[in-house]
Amino acid sequence: MAQTAAPAHAAPRLSPLDRWLPLWIGLAMVAGLVVGVLIPGVSDVLARLEVGGISVPIALGLLVMMYPVLAKVRYDRVAAVTSDKKLLISSLVLNWLVGPALMFTLAWVFLADLPEYRTGLIIVGLARCIAMVVIWNDLACGDREAAAVLVAINSVFQIVAFSLLGWFYLTVLPAWLGLDTQGIEISVWQIALNVLIFLGIPLLAGFASRYLGERRKGREWYEERFLPRVGPWALYGLLFTIVLLFALQGEQVVSRPWDIARIAVPLLVYFVIMWFVGICTGRMLGLDYARSSTLAFTAAGNNFELAIAVTIATFGAASGQALAGVVGPLIEVPVLVGLVYVSLWLARSWFRIDPFASERSNL
Template sequence: MNATSADIDARAAGLGLFEKWLSVWVGAAILTGIALGNLVPGTFAALASIEYASVNLVVAVLIWAMIFPMMVAVDFGAVRRVGDRPKGLVVTLVVNWLIKPFTMAALGVLFFEVVFAHLIAPADAQQYIAGLILLGAAPCTAMVFVWSQLTKGDPAYTLVQVAVNDLIMIVAFAPIVALLLGVTDITVPWATLLLSVVLYVVVPLAAGAFMRRRLLATHNGDDAAVAGFTGRTKPLSIVGLLLTVLLLFGFQAETIVARPALIALIAAPIVVQSYGIFFIAYGWAKLWRVPHTVAAPCALIGTSNFFELAVAVAIGLFGLGSGAALATVVGVLVEVPVMLSLVAIANRTRSAFPAA
């Protein structure tokens, strides 16, 4: 028997209370991660070592669990029609590649050479600026699908936005970083870049397409079957998000406790950049009357960062214990709480945008 829209709405409503207080659960996951990371550091060190090409495979599995339900919702017919609505793509690409890297570099200089100049040695300041530049030049690949899902974004459009960004990143990341750092011999960790795209886009997309096709085949092409499946698997996304947060903070727990003031100083320009880029993209989308299902994800893509790539390049250029590597790691720690606040803003302002 096919699920009715009322059934689907009822199932979705069952998770409403949990989603409503998601920031509380994330806060609990952050505190739990910091506590466990200091109580059982060996366990987190062992989990952190399960990686290939700077991509932690445990985190990759959790992210896969987060984005799989959204991939099932991707309608490939809608993907082919994305070209009919180019405004969202234009906003994403201009903000990500013509604005974001340069504002991040400017904020790094402002904070570490002016605002915090009396607190940080000049050599350390240059390291932190370099780490911020690496973050600013690497738009997100994986977590965007989670933020899009939480804002009820168009899954097909989000997929295209991420795919186009990934293609541009292959050719633009190294030149932009070289320009801003003044370093010409940048070695892009291609294994990290390609493995991340495969793990976070190709594999879950293929699995989602297979599941979608099977659901439609067994329910006589009824789209309600797909909606029902994604509604039932939505808790998997939330659990994956909370476990990912717990692990990320657990991996860096000792650093957070040992150097809280420094972490706060590095976080300041990242937070300013995140909110600034979001409102630039979101405001532009509103002026252009882009539907909310496209506007929210296109603003969130620019705000989020591809931290695996940034961390890998920072380690390759400056070393594992460098200030640049530390700055990219702080970007990881700041991202989830900031992004959840932006998801909340996007959801509360939905009515200001035209319907899809």
């Protein structure tokens, strides 16, 4: 009996690398812990490889992770995103009003008796995501152009608002409520440098790749030949970064499991609430699946590099604030990977679309 040929546009829904992503991430976490615990001094070596308070190995991992995703962005479509006022305003509200307020509340509810961890957690909530969110958004078949615009807007607001919000949530608001106060000192230049490295460099490289590639070889070559070759490096960079993060704090994670668990609970609640508020907001505003998913992931993610740099610079590498900053991405990574799968399920069950078909139509 003859078999019917598959439609020409049918493509594998997930590559083997994507399909087994939770396994690879789990193995990367274990590998990082093993390295951090069994190799004496490795965390000290990694901590010393810094320039301007930024870890060079982690920066390289993040740049490798972000470049392929930003190289996929259709920059000629960005103007259409900036005209979507519902998306832009809801993103600003979720990121700069709801997110910090929610983290402040959760930190005081769950860590009222642990002021160092509480302060570190609040700082994590102030650092809005400009890096790893592009990976989660891409895996969930979100709108790449919208993600590029939203992380750029977050970057500008981060430079302007981070220090002001830190002062408000650590000093002013606790004083109004009769709670303990705590301050931070962070220069605008340090925040700007963080934004320049973790967004500016890969964004410029991604734009240059598309512009030069399409100009010299054409769009068909660029999207059918070039992008498939560089695409897997996004996940290689992600896994490399995860290994480094767990190696950097391997001894802390193993020696202080109860403290890690105490910090992890409000983080888990935060990521899940922010993501669901984001996806529901997009749905209620009438946004399509791709932009609703992008809104959700940009609202839920955090700029862990900035949070870690600020807590270390202000309170010291061995402080409880720094430990809380490091635990942030250790919880964020597995939780948001899980939410990628939830997002793909909601695309079919709630938005009534095939997210992979939509993804293919954009190519």
